[in-house]
Amino acid sequence: MSKAPQEHPPAIVLIAGSAGSFQAVCSLLSSLPGQLPVAVVVCIHRLKDVRHGFAESVMSRSGRQAAEPVDKEVVRSGRIYLAPANYHLYIDTGRTFSLSTEEAVNHSRPSIDLLFQSAARVYGHSMTAILLSGANQDGAIGVKAVAAVGGTVYIQDPHECEVGTMPRAAAALLGSEYVMRLAAIQAALNRTLGKRP
Amino acid sequence: MTSEELSDDDLGSIISLVRTRYGYDFSNYAHASFRRRVIRVMETSALRPNDLLTKFLLEPQYVDEFLTGVTVNVTEMFRDPGLWLFLRNSLLPEIRRQAQSFSVWHAGCSSGQEVLSMAILLRELEMDHLVQITATDIDTVILSQARAATYPAKQMEANVKNYQKAGGIGSLESYCTVEGRQVRFDQALLSRVAFRKHDLVSGGSFGKFDLIMCRNVLIYFNQKLQNQVVTDFHGSLNPGGFLAVGAKESLAWCDVANRFMVLDHDEKIFRKVRE
Ligand SMILES: C[S@@+](CC[C@H](N)C(=O)[O-])C[C@H]1O[C@@H](n2cnc3c(N)ncnc32)[C@H](O)[C@@H]1O
Numbered sequence: 001m002s003k004a005p006q007e008h009p010p011a012i013v014l015i016a017g018s019a020g021s022f023q024a025v026c027s028l029l030s031s032l033p034g035q036l037p038v039a040v041v042v043c044i045h046r047l048k049d050v051r052h053g054f055a056e057s058v059m060s061r062s063g064r065q066a067a068e069p070v071d072k073e074v075v076r077s078g079r080i081y082l083a084p085a086n087y088h089l090y091i092d093t094g095r096t097f098s099l100s101t102e103e104a105v106n107h108s109r110p111s112i113d114l115l116f117q118s119a120a121r122v123y124g125h126s127m128t129a130i131l132l133s134g135a136n137q138d139g140a141i142g143v144k145a146v147a148a149v150g151g152t153v154y155i156q157d158p159h160e161c162e163v164g165t166m167p168r169a170a171a172a173l174l175g176s177e178y179v180m181r182l183a184a185i186q187a188a189l190n191r192t193l194g195k196r197p
Numbered sequence: 198m199t200s201e202e203l204s205d206d207d208l209g210s211i212i213s214l215v216r217t218r219y220g221y222d223f224s225n226y227a228h229a230s231f232r233r234r235v236i237r238v239m240e241t242s243a244l245r246p247n248d249l250l251t252k253f254l255l256e257p258q259y260v261d262e263f264l265t266g267v268t269v270n271v272t273e274m275f276r277d278p279g280l281w282l283f284l285r286n287s288l289l290p291e292i293r294r295q296a297q298s299f300s301v302w303h304a305g306c307s308s309g310q311e312v313l314s315m316a317i318l319l320r321e322l323e324m325d326h327l328v329q330i331t332a333t334d335i336d337t338v339i340l341s342q343a344r345a346a347t348y349p350a351k352q353m354e355a356n357v358k359n360y361q362k363a364g365g366i367g368s369l370e371s372y373c374t375v376e377g378r379q380v381r382f383d384q385a386l387l388s389r390v391a392f393r394k395h396d397l398v399s400g401g402s403f404g405k406f407d408l409i410m411c412r413n414v415l416i417y418f419n420q421k422l423q424n425q426v427v428t429d430f431h432g433s434l435n436p437g438g439f440l441a442v443g444a445k446e447s448l449a450w451c452d453v454a455n456r457f458m459v460l461d462h463d464e465k466i467f468r469k470v471r472e
Binding site: 084114 | 227228229230233234269271413415416417419420423443444445446447449450
């Protein structure tokens with residue numbers, strides 16, 4: 001990592017992935033400090049018909065509480081939010097969630113790009129965005145927008161991903177210096193969140 | 198046109214020109230999604246912010262195209278089948294027990310799939326002769342699609358799936374005929390439906406209803422506008438009337454929230470308290 005570590009912990013951590021990212025997400029979540037000093041938002045592409053059960057499986061795998069936000073809910077520190085299936089999730093003015101049912105972007109709804117871009121406008125440098133395993137190009141434009149406002153970006157090493165397409169596309173657009181293995185991402189994140197190893 | 202190229206100032210100028218010149222007020226739409234829609238309109242027509250402003254000044258008819266482009270019309274029949282199952286098994290039978298006739302308002306009906314779903318459901322419940330339906334949208338282009346009740350055949354697979362999950366007792370295909378790549382629904386289904394243009398922002402009431410369906414429209418508004426619109430809905434409901442909003446929408450921050458009771462939390466159905 002060529003980027004200097006953040007001096008202040010971020011206000012929000014966004015974790016996104018697609019095919020092959022479920023395990024990584026759960027492992028990341030369970031590694032986080034018990035008392036979360038940030039809001040965490042998870043955005044994973046999944047089947048649109050699966051409306052129930054996703055939150056439950058994330059919770060049982062990670063041992064953490066997590067819930068889907070409703071529209072215009074305020075983003076609160078200490079909580080883990082899951083992007084609902086079949087909606088785009090934006091971070092809007094006043095640090096609120098905003099939903100949309102517009103067309104898929106890059107064959108994806110939720111779109112990681114839209115989430116990351118909108119969060120970058122609201123949170124600027126006080127955010128961390130993590131892009132994990134996945135089978136399409138979603139997220140590349142998003143991480144670029146986050147880096148452009150001075151936010152921290154971690155891209156999972158495509159070599160250890162079940163499906164490397166998504167992190168590879170992001171690294172190609174943004175630069176390979178953002179690429180790290182999951183264990184290193186976990187350690188770096190927890191360091192900025194003030195958790196002792 | 199990338200997202201960095203539309204500044205908040207540009208967006209503000211666009212919003213204020215459209216408001217002063219054409220009377221459509223987007224200033225209380227949800228900022229993030231509205232911004233994204235404007236960028237999309239500019240991308241598809243290869244326009245820069247100034248080109249867009251010029252178009253509004255010189256081509257009055259362009260505003261209709263803009264309206265169609267910035268509003269999100271994505272819809273499907275029997276969207277969220279659990280809601281339709283609840284309407285079929287509980288809510289509509291309850292309405293029938295209480296009244297000889299009743300009225301429904303679909304606010305933000307888009308291309309009409311939700312209205313047709315209601316018409317089919319009411320026919321299957323043999324309640325269709327008891328109802329008056331008003332279906333409104335801000336977008337006249339999409340309203341004419343709703344009146345035509347003709348849709349791409351490729352949407353049918355998803356619609357049929359929803360219909361079955363929603364407890365449909367026949368076959369959805371029996372309500373329509375295939376015409377090439379399109380399916381045309383039986384116009385008789387719409388015989389008790391009045392489609393009309395209505396802008397929820399300018400508000401006002403045009404009748405009293407027993408059931409208002411406003412699904413996946415409030416998400417495009419900020420809290421202030423949601424509050425205003427939900428207050429209008431409250432005023433437009435008969436005592437004991439029902440309001441159904443989208444699966445991820447909430448009345449929590451609306452002033453009139455406590456003048457509704459929650460009828461079904463998962464399906465987001467509320468009932469106006471008799472006062
Ligand atoms: C996503 S569609 C919802 C369709 C349907 N209710 C459903 O849930 O499937 C949103 C609709 O709201 C309409 N709309 C947006 N702003 C509006 C306004 N100010 N007044 C009335 N309708 C509006 C749009 O034109 C669009 O057709």
